[in-house]
Amino acid sequence: MKNKVILLTSDQLGKGDKELGEGILETFFTILKQKEDLPLAIFCMNRGVFALTEQSLVSLHLKELEEKGVAVLACKTCVDYYELNEQLATGKISGMAHFIELASKYEVLTLS
Numbered sequence: 001m002k003n004k005v006i007l008l009t010s011d012q013l014g015k016g017d018k019e020l021g022e023g024i025l026e027t028f029f030t031i032l033k034q035k036e037d038l039p040l041a042i043f044c045m046n047r048g049v050f051a052l053t054e055q056s057l058v059s060l061h062l063k064e065l066e067e068k069g070v071a072v073l074a075c076k077t078c079v080d081y082y083e084l085n086e087q088l089a090t091g092k093i094s095g096m097a098h099f100i101e102l103a104s105k106y107e108v109l110t111l112s
Contacts, residue, residue: 001032001039005102008048009112011056022058025051028111029061038070040106043099044091045075048111049084052091063090073098 012021013028032038042062044052051058052074066072073094079085102108 001035001037003106004039005099005106005108006039006042007099007108007110008042008044008051009110010047011050011058013111022056025111026057026061029058029065033061033064033068038065038068039109041071041073041102043073043075043094043102045078045099047078047082049074049078049082049088052089053084053087054089055087056089059089066090075099 010021011025012018013025014021042065050056052062052072053059062072072091074088074091076093076095079088079093
């Protein structure tokens with residue numbers, strides 16, 4: 001995972017039941033943070049920015065990953081659109097240009 005960027009486009013994993021999808025996403029990040037080989041960055045866009053808010057249990061895992069050196073980034077356009085500026089519990093605001101730069105250099109794993 002060291003040379004990968006995770007693109008998180010939703011606050012749940014999969015298209016089924018919302019509660020199940022949120023639980024699966026939390027499990028993914030619970031297991032990921034226990035690995036030695038962590039991704040370079042996690043870029044959240046569209047509804048993925050909700051995973052960075054205090055209302056999401058996933059934000060706790062993302063905060064731990066950030067503390068371990070993983071860049072946790074939130075799409076500025078998406079944060080502004082959903083009016084989440086004051087609700088972010090972790091992550092830094094970033095832009096599409098930064099994501100494009102990362103995607104041109106590293107493999108992107110998309111979670112949706």
